[in-house]
Amino acid sequence: MRLLMVVLLLGWALPALSMSLALAKVERAAEGETEQQVCARALEKMTQELQVSLLSVIAATDAYQQRKLAYREQDLSESLLEDAYRSQLMGEAPVLDGQRWSGSRCSLRARYSADVDVLARRVPMPQTQPKAVPDNAPVPPGIDPKTWELFSASRDRSELAQSFSTVSALRMYMTEYYLSSGSWPQSLSDLGVAQEQLIDDRVKRAYLLQEGMLKLELAGRLEGHELTTWPVDSRGPRGIEWKCTTTVNMGPSGFCEQVE
Numbered sequence: 001m002r003l004l005m006v007v008l009l010l011g012w013a014l015p016a017l018s019m020s021l022a023l024a025k026v027e028r029a030a031e032g033e034t035e036q037q038v039c040a041r042a043l044e045k046m047t048q049e050l051q052v053s054l055l056s057v058i059a060a061t062d063a064y065q066q067r068k069l070a071y072r073e074q075d076l077s078e079s080l081l082e083d084a085y086r087s088q089l090m091g092e093a094p095v096l097d098g099q100r101w102s103g104s105r106c107s108l109r110a111r112y113s114a115d116v117d118v119l120a121r122r123v124p125m126p127q128t129q130p131k132a133v134p135d136n137a138p139v140p141p142g143i144d145p146k147t148w149e150l151f152s153a154s155r156d157r158s159e160l161a162q163s164f165s166t167v168s169a170l171r172m173y174m175t176e177y178y179l180s181s182g183s184w185p186q187s188l189s190d191l192g193v194a195q196e197q198l199i200d201d202r203v204k205r206a207y208l209l210q211e212g213m214l215k216l217e218l219a220g221r222l223e224g225h226e227l228t229t230w231p232v233d234s235r236g237p238r239g240i241e242w243k244c245t246t247t248v249n250m251g252p253s254g255f256c257e258q259v260e
Contacts (some may be wrong), residue, residue, distance in 0.1 A: 020113040023050065023094050028105045030168035031175050032231060032242035039099055039106040048113060048158055054119060058085060063120035070126050074109045076141070081123070084140030087151035088122040118134060136169075149158070154237065158222050159246045160256070163202045167229060170214055174231075175240050184212035224246060227256065
């Protein structure tokens with residue numbers, strides 16, 4: 001992220017506030033993950049980091065400051081304005097120049113260019129008297145509801161990716177158990193893991209089913225959603241691999257298969 005910001009600042013000095021970036025991302029594989037899964041997650045994270053950096057640059061423009069003032073005059077929070085920009089930046093993504101798989105990590109090289117002024121004007125100025133919206137799901141003034149829905153789904157995928165630290169650790173413990181005993185654990189206690197150790201602001205509950213299937217009930221923003229992962233091809237040349245499904249909207253290039 002630090003390298004990304006340095007390149008952004010170099011582009012800031014150009015008259016038209018245009019910028020051209022060279023990006024890189026390395027993502028390590030969790031136990032049993034395939035190249036496709038790891039590289040998809042790497043690209044997702046690279047895209048998210050790019051969009052975060054773009055917002056920080058946009059926030060310094062006159063267009064952003066004008067909208068910030070207009071939001072304040074209508075008692076709308078700046079966080080709502082930031083989310084409005086995030087919803088408009090969803091389509092901004094790096095162009096891949098190269099991908100390398102070492103067997104345990106995925107390395108991506110990419111580039112990105114844009115006109116900051118154009119990006120800063122994507123969020124419209126709020127109307128003098130904006131339409132009332134539900135308090136539990138506010139849509140920023142002038143933002144298309146469908147675009148806002150897609151943005152919310154994107155944040156869900158990002159939240160799911162953050163939950164993968166728990167999944168990766170349990171996969172590792174389960175694999176070690178299988179390799180030493182020849183069978184999959186029947187419960188978390190077989191792994192020496194207590195349910196309380198896994199519960200946090202993203203995971204509500206985790207439990208084991210038959211044949212090494214692990215199921216997580218998600219919490220927080222993803223309350224009501226689930227993630228399920230299980231081992232496959234345990235006798236293949238690549239060793240134990242894992243697949244996963246989730247009820248979270250994963251979009252066209254998710255690292256888990258979406259199910260109802």
